[in-house]
Amino acid sequence: MSSSDRSITNSDCIVIGGGISGLITANILHQKGLQVTVLDKGKGIGGRLATRRISQEESIKGVFDYGTQYFTVENPQFQVWVDDWLKHNVIKEWCQGFREADGKPRYCGVNGTREIAKYVAKDLDVQTNIKVVEMSYDKKWLVETENKQHYQADVLVMTPPVPQSLDLLDASLIVLPLDIRFSLEKIVYHRCIAILALLEKPSNIPAPGGMVVEDNSLVWLADNYQKGISPEGYAVTLHATPNFSDYYWDSDDAEIAYKLLTSAADYLDSPVIKYQVHRWRYSLPKTFYHEPCLALSEFPLIMAGDAFVAPNIEGAVLSGIAAGTSVAQRFKVNS
Ligand SMILES: Cc1cc2nc3c(=O)[nH]c(=O)nc-3n(C[C@H](O)[C@H](O)[C@H](O)COP(=O)(O)OP(=O)(O)OC[C@H]3O[C@@H](n4cnc5c(N)ncnc54)[C@H](O)[C@@H]3O)c2cc1C
Structure with a gap:
């Protein structure tokens, strides 16, 4: 060059x-x-802190966190940043545990996790695309x-x-x-296939709206409506297991969606209006x-x-x- x-x-x-x-x-x-x-x-910033909107007409607007779902804090250096995000209303406590409360806050973005990236970047020269x-x-x-x-x-x-x-x-x-x-x-890294499913009715995912699934195909389900980031749409995120993601990586979207939505049917408990499939080639480092x-x-x-x-x-x-x-x-x- x-x-x-x-x-x-x-x-x-x-x-x-x-x-x-x-x-x-x-x-x-x-x-x-x-x-x-x-x-x-990327089109937007944030990388794996990813939030996307899927709408159906004017009235139904789904907002999905489809990468990071929530986070906890252990390290005091990280706590300093988290305190600032809390102070500026960028994040909120979602819950203190999913199956049962353990007293440890699980944080999420008030309007989705991508907003954390946008807040950190607000004074920076960031060029996307x-x-x-x-x-x-x-x-x-x-x-x-x-x-x-x-x-x-x-x-x-x-x-x-x-x-x-x-x-x-x-x-x-x-x-x-x-x-x-x-x-x-x-x-x-593990691969992870995510499905973003916009539902007609509220899901059957138990409060607080996030659950680890012990299944061959699914590892996690999240109800973004209950989470509070999708007030105008019943937006559910499904994450596939690493094994499923490896096996079906090159399959077409319809086949992947059929298999994962069928596995989650009891928890979705609603017709799906629209869905999208996202493939995370680099999801979590092993x-x-x-x-x-x-x-x-x-x-x-x-x-x-x-x-x-x-x-x-x-x-x-x-x-x-x-x-x-x-x-x-x-x-x-x-x-
Ligand atoms: C499905 C999924 C679920 C997760 N769940 C959680 C969770 O619940 N809790 C949690 O704490 N963490 C979770 N994580 C992990 C968390 O998202 C990551 O650890 C974290 O976001 C990694 O940040 P990073 O900046 O290291 O990498 P990334 O976010 O991957 O950022 C790297 C950036 O580099 C850019 N890039 C790559 N190549 C180029 C290039 N050639 N030129 C320009 N730009 C380039 C990419 O576009 C990307 O934006 C999850 C991740 C995934 C995918």
């Missing part, structure tokens, strides 16, 4: 991926006065996107699921030290890197995401914090 003869957007740091880990990193760096550009290939296809480093990073835009920065943070980051490094002919490459290649982020010493490249800590929002946020701290150290802006 040559950087001559074209307009290039400059910043201190480019973050690839506008999921929660990338946004937390960008937010931290922005607060420290650095110029950060976040690039995401921008897929990074190539990167090169020569004193500065030069990043090329699918639509032939170019971005330049001193430091690069990569937060896509690890196999996607490795593909991008390969396409860019960037070679990692062998031991690191070996560790990263061991990180694999294996993890041994540090909360990877900061290379050879060149200013940092990798982060849930696979560096734990398979949940908390893990992704903690990795994002670690990446932000690491970049800040490189710029000596820690105070």
Whole structure:
């Protein structure tokens, strides 16, 4: 890639991926006065913090969380962010347990989980529909996107699921030290097929509207109406088990929907007005890197995401914090 003869957007740091880990990193760096550009290939931000609307005429409007469903808090560093989200009415307590209450809050977005990402990103320069296809480093990073835009920065943070980051490094002919490459290649993810079903009547899912299913095909059912994010539509999210998702990955949507909606029929207890199928190729990491982020010493490249800590929002946020701290150290802006 040559950087001559074209307009290039400059910043201190480019973050690839506008999921929660990338946004937390960008937010931290922005607060420290650095110029950060976040690039995401998705139509909207949030990555696996995903909320979608499906409507039927004017009166029925379903809102679905179809990736992350809820989260808990263990780590005090994460608690700081959660307190801010609570204070600004971005999240709320959904319940304190699904089968029975255990006193531990389960939080969800007041208007869906994607709103958490939007709130974290509100002061940031985030560009969506921008897929990074190539990167090169020569004193500065030069990043090329699918639509032939170019971005330049001193430091690069990569937060896509690890196999996607490795593909991008390969396409860019960037070679990692062998031991690191070996560790990263061991990180694999479950697949998850999700169904978003808009119902004619309220579901039969017991209060508080979320349940783990012990079934060969289904692992989770959530009633977004009871959850409070879909007041104008009976919107139910179904998550398939990893085995089902692997087996039926290439099947057509109608077959997948038939099988999963039939398995859940007793809990749905209603005709389905409309449905959509979503395939999460990288749902939850099964294996993890041994540090909360990877900061290379050879060149200013940092990798982060849930696979560096734990398979949940908390893990992704903690990795994002670690990446932000690491970049800040490189710029000596820690105070
Ligand atoms: C079905 C499902 C259910 C889940 N349930 C829960 C739950 O109940 N509780 C919980 O805490 N967690 C849950 N999780 C996990 C949680 O969603 C993740 O741990 C977390 O969102 C990961 O955030 P991240 O920023 O690391 O990655 P991601 O959210 O995957 O973000 C990576 C981003 O990188 C972007 N990207 C990739 N390649 C490129 C490229 N070449 N150029 C530009 N952008 C690129 C992607 O578009 C994406 O937005 C669930 C996940 C799934 C899929």
